[in-house]
Amino acid sequence: MTAAESATSARPWAAAARRLADVPGYQPGRAAPSEIGKLSSNEAPLGASPRVRSTLQEAARGVHRYPNEADFSERLAAEVGVDPDRLLLTNGSDELCSLLGAAFLEPGDRVISSVPAYGIDLKVTALAAATLFGVPLQSGGHDLAALATASAGARLLWLPSPHNPTGAAIPVDGLRQLLDDVDPACFVILDEAYRGYVARDRRPDIGLLLAEHPNLVVQRTFSKDHALAGLRLGYGIAAAPIIDLLRRVRGPFSVNGPALAAANAALDDHAWHDFSTAMVITERERLSALLTELEIDFVPSQANFVTARIPHATMAEQLSRHGLTVRPGETLGLPGWVRISIGTPQAMTELRRLLRHLFSTPTDLRSSS
Known part of the structure; x- marks a missing residue:
């Protein structure tokens, strides 16, 4: 090893630079x-509703206090139709991906995704040193049979529906069949960021699916149809033991007070x-x-x-x-x-x-x- 190479390898960030060499930064x-x-x-x-905008002016008075998310979390759980211990608020839905990686992925784990994939899913997989197995899209949509087959022995399946970047949504019957066919030891992360734009007869009954499939985690956000992208608020829905483990991994106060107030107002403004x-x-x-x-x-x-x-x-x-x-x-x-x-x-x-x-x-x- 040359002196220059030795000096480079001695830098405290050298190992991280090698590990993250293939992890791209986000491009907005x-x-x-x-x-x-x-x-x-x-x-x-x-943009956000007039009611949200006026609420944010009032919420700004309390930014010197740490947020209390309990009341809103209970309200949202009731809106979704689940018990509060089955819902976790997150700093944007992307934080949920990171929590899932931290809690459940280990180096070498097999992770499944359609490709091209949503960027944060790829990032979380790489940071966990897990192994991604990509399944090519078919006409812009998920190849459900291939995903089910690939899930054998896998730890986790990333499943955005509608898919990003194509916008294709999984048919309700197709999603039900996929969940029946996936290895029950494989987490299925159903990302419903764009659910609010899906035709109502194409939206799955999440309560029913969660009851039948304890390996299912549903990911949602207030960034899209509720227009709160700048405030970073998402949530996950899953079996209570999964939510408990994710809650342990999450940092304190990751959801800010104005975001909670704005989301509460957004739910009021139908x-x-x-x-x-x-x-x-x-x-x-x-x-x-x-x-x-x-x-x-x-x-x-x-x-x-x-x-x-x-x-x-x-x-x-x-x-x-x-x-x-x-x-x-x-x-x-x-x-x-x-x-x-x-x-x-x-x-x-x-x-x-x-x-x-x-x-x-x-x-x-x-x-x-």
């Missing part, structure tokens, strides 16, 4: 010149929630209809975004010129695609006009890609 969606033009981060385009989610669904279907008309491949979505086979480079300049940003598929494991978050009606009208301009001519940009 690009900002846009105007707030409404940002179609890259799957945020709620209308009218705003229903109005804003209906708007997103309407705009999603308008975009899907245009993509169909223009013969652009896309994954039918049940989320607040649509992923289409459009190379980002072919439209990046035009998007920028019109004050819009979308997410390049290259950053999500889908090169040659873009993920388009649903924005306000104004932003989506502008996006549709741009897409029609770019792709409705005989020599559109696809011919040069």
Whole structure:
């Protein structure tokens, strides 16, 4: 070993640098010149309800106190339909992933995920030094039979539905069959971040599934249809012994007081929630209809975004010129695609006009890609 190599290996962070060499840092969606033009981060385009905003002004008076989450946790458990000891609040739903990794994954454990996968799932798996077994998506959705087969001997299965980055949701019957077929010793982490945008007849009965499958953990967030992404509040639902172990791993006061107050107000404001989610669904279907008309491949979505086979480079300049940003598929494991978050009606009208301009001519940009 040379003197330089010896000096490098003696640095206190050297071992961590080697272990984390393949763990990428998170890349957020690009900002846009105007707030409404940002179609890259799957945020709620209308923002939090007026009731939430006024509640936050009042909650700011108490930020010198540590938060007390007990009352809200009990209320949320009642809303979800589970006992309070089966629900755990977390700092965004991503914290739940980290807690699961810390509590249940050991070096060398087999972890299953569809690929491309959600980034935090890959990160948690790598940090635990577990071994990822990837199952390719089929037409943008999970290959349920292959996932069930791969679960034999596995410790954990990451299962976002709707999937991110494609937006495809698992049919209710398909999810039930998958849970029946998965190795009962394998945790199934059902990420329902986008549940609020899923057609009601396609939403699974979580209470029933949890009663039948003690290896199931359900992951949810207030970031999407409740529009509280900046406050970082999520929660997990699972069997009481699982929640107890996760609670032991979680740090104290990981959920802040203003987030608790805002979420409580958001649950009260049904009218705003229903109005804003209906708007997103309407705009999603308008975009899907245009993509169909223009013969652009896309994954039918049940989320607040649509992923289409459009190379980002072919439209990046035009998007920028019109004050819009979308997410390049290259950053999500889908090169040659873009993920388009649903924005306000104004932003989506502008996006549709741009897409029609770019792709409705005989020599559109696809011919040069």
